[in-house]
Amino acid sequence: MRDSRFGNPERESEVPFKPHSSHWGVFSARMIDGELEVRPYEGDPDPNQIIENFPGALRHRARIAQPMVRRGWLERGPGPDEKRGQDEFVPMAWQEVLDLLGRELVRVRDGFGPEAIFGGSYGWSSAGRFHHAQSQIHRFLNIACGGYVRSVTSYSSGSSQVLIPHILGNHEELAKHNVTWEQVEKDSEIVIAFGGMALKNSMVAGGGISKHVERGVMQRAAARGCEFILVSPLASDLPEEARPEWVSLIPASDTALMMAMVHTLVVEGRHDRAFLERYTVGWPTFERYLLGEADGIPKDAHWAAPLTGVPADAIMALARRLHGKRALVVVSHSLQRARYGEQPVWMGMVLAAALGQIGLSGGGYAYPLGAIAYYGRRKNAVKLPTLSQGSNSVREFIPVARIADMLLGPGEAYRFNGKTLTYPEIKLIYWAGGNPFHHHQDLNRLKKAFAAVDTLVVHELAWTATARHADIVLPCTMTLERDDIGGSSNDPLLVPMRQIAPPYGEARDDFAIFADLAERLGARDAFTEGRTVRQWLEHLYEPTRLGLVQLNLPAPSFEDFWESSGILVPQGPDDGGNLRAFREDPLASPLETPSGKLEIFSETIASFGEADCPGHPAWLGSGYLPTESAPLVLVSNQPRTRLHSQLDFGGHSGSGKHRGREIASMHPKDAAERGIADGDIVRLFNERGACLAAIALTEDIRPGVIQLPTGAWYDPADPTEEKTLCVHGNPNVLTEDVGTSALAQGCTGQLTTVEVERFDGNLPPIRAYDPPLSLPAPASHLDG
Template identity: 65%
Template sequence: MERMTGAEGDTEFRPHSAHWGVFSAAWQGGRLVVRPHPEDPDPNRILQNFPEALRHEARIAQPMVRRGWLENGPGADPRRGRDEFVPVSWDRALDLVAAELRRVPMQRIFGGSYGWSSAGRFHHAQSQVHRFLNTAVGGYVRSVNSYSAGASNVILPHVLGPMEEISRRNVSWEQVAAQSEIVLAFGGMALKNSMVAGGGISRHIERGSMAAAAARGCAFVLIGPLRDDMPEEAKAEWLPLTPNTDTALMLALMHTLAAAGLHDRAFLDRYATGWPELEAYLFGREDGQPKDAAWAAGITGIPAERITALAHRLPGKRVLVTVAHALQRAEHGEQPVWAGIALAAMLGQIGLPGGGYTYALGALGHTGRRMNLVSTAALPQGRNRVGAYIPVARIADMLLHPGEGYDYNGQRLTYPEIGLVYWAGGNPFHHHQDLNRLRQAFRRIETLVVHELAWTATARHADIVLPVTMTLEREDIGSSQTDPVMVAMKQLAAPFAAARDDYAIFTDLARRLGREQEFTEGRSARDWLRHLYDRTAQDLRDKGFAAPEFEEFWQQGLLPLPEGPDTGGMLRAFREDPEGAPLPTPSGRIELHSATIAGFGYDDCPGHPAWLAPSDVPGPGAPLRLVANQPATRLHSQLDFGGHSQERKHRGREVMRIHPTDAAARGIRQGDIVRLFNARGACLAAAELSEAVMPDVVNLPTGAWYDPEDPAEDRPLCVHGNPNVLTRDVGTSRLAQGCTGQLTTVEVERFTGNLPPIRAYAPPEALPAAAE
């Protein structure tokens, strides 16, 4: 375990970690062989993307500068994204970046760097770039919240408490397995999502927990448009629901309970505020429309009698209401999050083991797990002296409309004017919506600097591209607050071509800016690993546990961490003592009506959960609803060129699922290449006929690398299957300004033309190296 050469040909298995699992790997017969952690009961196949990805043609071999920027200097340029690149030396590239960082004031620098970058706690690209911009430049314009949970991040603190508390320190998988009697899973609990966790995951327990609960008699009810958003082991009852109508169903369940006097008035009186206002809305005293089962049936597609029957099954049972990330990645995404809380409150279950409300259980591998008793390492990022920020999903708005005002969470903010965007870790051409609009936005900036390991669409739009190492090519420490194993992530391969790690790049840049000491604190990368580890080791010793010295930990490779008790967190404490442990809301209680939110005066997010009809609904030219969910064969767009991701594609295209009746109406057969289109754009995909998708709905996962047939066009055809050429770039509401990329409307037709080649992974055209 001591050899740290990373030589290709070394047959010793060494530990490493990724967001989708702890593993070990070795070289055998010239190929990297990856083995999951031996104690993982349900390993994630995404690990098998590594072998093919490591030396793939998509890797970036040396620093590159876009031709137009090199010739004309910084500035807006319509060629960005379709220009040629010129190879340069590392010294030339870093000199150019340093000059730009001196030229552009920190108030005009946006540190993008959003996305899952590494399970390692040190070589975590976002932490590295933010630390660099803070310590070596002084600060940067930042983003807040996430694409995954933009609406819930904002609404939950107003109504119940911080998302971290609700998702991580609340209802556990152990409680579900032992005590839940009915689980209402709005949006499901797909294993493809819970197989992933920030910082790594050594044991995937979700499938086994649901199987144990079902065997005990727990009834899982899957509510959503996709039948396989729950594993077969859950034996779930499927209620096919029209996408983005969950709130209407929740309101109808609440109305049915209240009309029959089956709601827990004692709980509402003691633990909640705002019930009279919500009750008046449910019974139509505000708008003349009772939110009963008959009303909801016409919206959701679920028969009224089935809604009523479901409501009557709930009282007297240990009921858990779960709301998936997916529900709030849509128009008015705040509402299902809030309505789910209200439904659980009416049942009087919040704070009980295996009951009440939890957000995103099953969405990520770190939810529903015990927290460790000790802290895990994180790279300190320094102080940002720039106060300006944007909600993360509003980047195109910021670049297209500098100086314009917008609403966010009760504030009136102004989009800053950005000259330089610095991106390290993440791929906005995966996360963002309406990619043709994003292309226009990126063409407006003066300089885009990107650290990347491969030629993503973001790298292709860059002015300066700096090649970085993959996680397998460096040492790190993998750890998470919700996984009981710390991993000495050993180097498994030499760096590809001229690639460097982010820390080495930023160290050289900080030296050019005269701020090397501030950035490095005099530590090498290995010194930082020892420093970060020692913080956890000291915490272990302070709590009475043994902890090896760093060198011993590094030799043994894995360190077990003690798990804390399953206490139920903030909500359990509140239930047991609402006066002594009030919630961190304005009232200290569950806010079924929020005077704060009502005071903002937002018509798209009123003071209580409400049905707000979406505007993006099927119509002429776009009669089908598209569900653009997370993929099963990769994390977002990461390693889309890896072996496991490629196995799921058909004829090189991403696979779109369609109900057989909708396919027959369009003359589409199994395996046909189809064109999905709407007013924003079009893409190709391969058709799979499936009854797991409800009629009038098609399902195309995100993450296929954007591949425009003709980049010179304003709305080029994506030949590979990226659904974000179709999705809308609008906020969930003025409250949260979250991402609405989960749903849109489209039409689908057989593609009958000459099939364009896939060029997503081929390096862009390079000119001869620049003279230096």
């Protein structure tokens, strides 16, 4: 059926609003006298203001207007070069730069094999199903180059994506088809959220989202009498509409708190023995550890109190409150983005199992509810448009957060998911979609890693730090500058993403760039399959239309869909997914684990022999103990005014800064000890680097903790220095580039330790959005 909640703007103006979508929400837009206007989807009860970044970003000076080649690479040819990130750029014509790049791809492909090419595409790129940078680049590399070295897992959930298949089954099924917000609103009696469910996180979703329901659900559930308990060092990790009770704890101590709560349930006979016996394996082994019979250390509330900062009596009272109620245990992505990040995810499942709640409506275990907007929703009942990426002949891969390790240590061995693997030797990185100078940790180390390759190619719409470190920069269109189809697997609205504005400068679609490049490698027809963009959109839409036909539902033609404001596709039942089916009949519906049950002790993981991830949940320490030189724990979490680093130069993102700097939150007690006042510019520093930020004082943060969101574009005061100061406030100059454990090698960028001091020097200017220096192309090159 058609959706008409964009209204009828044609009656309001001669220039109609056209539907579009983004990861932070469905919206519509139009151009009036060269200015962009945006407005949220009328059916959204709580629209995301991040769409306000579009007007200022569309024609911003940070946009890339034409193809650029780094001067040093152009003059000296491919090879390692520490000048990346410092060099000037030379503008080139499209045909010339594609000829140049085509020859370089052939050199690497034929001389070293496709296993010397890293297909670096990590990030959210576009909500469109066709102009999805990751799909486009992988399709191109598979078809034109024979494959590429890929990355697996994600920066957001790297440790849980490896752990959960061993202990709970399918990771995506758990996240996307489990406890829904409908169940929380109707049935949950108490929700304990370790790491919280911050609305800034659930405002975004891959493919877009039409209705942001989280705030309203929590408000209505709280009004009904549902209790929300927030366990976090930050009071802002649950909205005030949930009326949360804040349990302020020491960062990275959640596992200890959960263990002490389960210990209380066990010694008081409040745990569900029947559930544990029927639905789990390994409980007796874990129970011996929990009670201290295995190591002489009972994991009780008195043991946990100094580790967590939560009084023993409060821990025991918390456990008792959960008993006998429809209790939901939530663990956020953030907890597993730290050293030993597998442990809180595993222990959260054990807590829910001990309560006997897993599989019940509104109860049990809901990792990671609230982390992304499509979690907690019903799954669509028809197939979404999806671009085939082809087949990759290269078997080598890396965990996504180990890119610097790979580039700095080719041939070195490492452990991952029970196997010993070897880092490949990469000659060329081709990056389209994403900004590793946002996602990755220890940016000074990443700079060295990027200096080690022969060639770095980047498709970008703006001069991110990644583009500044590239050898060949190809300007691509912004989502508003092309046609596409928007949709998410857990949202019913399929949106015709109509082009709103012409491309900026000489920017081209990724598809057009890859098609012309594939021609130079003899693979244009195979890559394009002879289709134009419009024909591709029609082709990708057809399976969705046929899915509607098979369900005897209205199935608009592509032409009708394209002229509409979007169509609503059917969604599946709110049936609790695999965990509900498993609870109702564990023999008929076993989990996708080795035992078919919930694995409190995993024989498989134990057999790997990893000291930092044993066979059952264990307290391995926090990994972030304050020191004299770094006494504060830094929480480096997701920003409120943008998605990761996307459109950081937009107006809404800029409104969340002070004096051009990202804002760090700090407790007044910690600030007073350092002579810091509200609004001051401070320097955060540790052994890895330093950055500037503005300070906002608040009592909604635990003393001893400072919070600085990610996403401010890396802006080095002196790019030639090894550990230069980031003047803009990028916390990843401070975070540590190590894996969560040898099991998962996930990202540990959520936490680190730092010191903070007031910055009293001359304030350096923000240059992150200024295009780098460019020079005219050398005549000898143009003539040759």
